[in-house]
Amino acid sequence: MVARTVRHGVLFLVLAVVVSATEASPPQSVPAALPTPSVVAGLPPAQRVSNKFRNLDPEYHRASLWIRARSLIIGGTWLVGERRVAALPTVAPDVPALHHNSSRPTVTWIGHSTVLVQLDGVNFLTDPTWAGRSGPFGGFVGVRRYTPPAIAFDDLPRIDFVLISHDHYDHLDEPTVRHLASQFNPRFVVPLGIKKWLADRGITNAVELNWGESVKIKGLTVVCTPAQHGSGRTLADQGRRLWASWAVLGSKRFYFAGDTGYYRHFKDIGEALGPFDLAALPIGSYTPRALAKPVHMSPEEALQAWTDLRAAKFLGIHWGTFELAREPYDEPPRRIAEEVGRLHLDSDNVWILKPGVTTAW
């Protein structure tokens, strides 16, 4: 009965997405400037048309309605059963070391796009989700998580701030941000539009930025940088809240790509703010290609983005956690390894970490 309810919920979501496709690709017109653009990093502020944010690429368009409908409904085998997946092997984190560390730059992949970063004695999380199922109604419907979070929520060290890339359910999980707010009262650093979403839930310790704007937190400079993606949690709010990537600059330089297709913005960010010491880049959910390419990079594109950013180390994220994509769950790291070999890159600099492993950078 529950499974059936869930499937009906999923079917509803699919129909909602397909219906929403009819409003995709509005006509290109002269974008209106936002009231408070403040370019601090040589990066253009996001523009919006008819209250919807636009990507930088003037040629950008989502896959056609036909491709989305065919892929989601005719090819939607996930409507009638869960696909073959297996939990990734995880490593028990060294919790005392994470709690006592006040100087060593470290990174710990917790799963999906959730990364715990320690830099200059400051602890922050990217797109935190401890959800067992990613979707609306508190996760009652949505995609199942098959690799559990590598760190128990109660084992987290103090969290000083949280970066959110965009409002999709697998990146902005309501129960998780509520839990973080009550446990640590961290500063939420978010793209335009998400501050109000948080405030509506009683979370007021938040600052929202447009692309090219920055804020100082505990000595670190946090810069909102572009991404090529979209946003929306319902039919009514498609494109209303901005999507972004983030640069965090201290004694070392960290970059978090959020969700994004491949575009020139990586080169622009690398020129404006690089070289980076470490870049966390998504390597999963790139299939079916016709549908995903505008908004999700392939593993090969992620490695190109890493080069564009002028980053020393690569960390692959956004794979092996939720049943989001059609590619086999273990394909992204295999394709990364093949591309590293083909391009004769130094594999020591390309990290595919087990969830829970803490690495210095």
Ligand SMILES: [Zn+2]
């Ligand atoms: Zn997304």
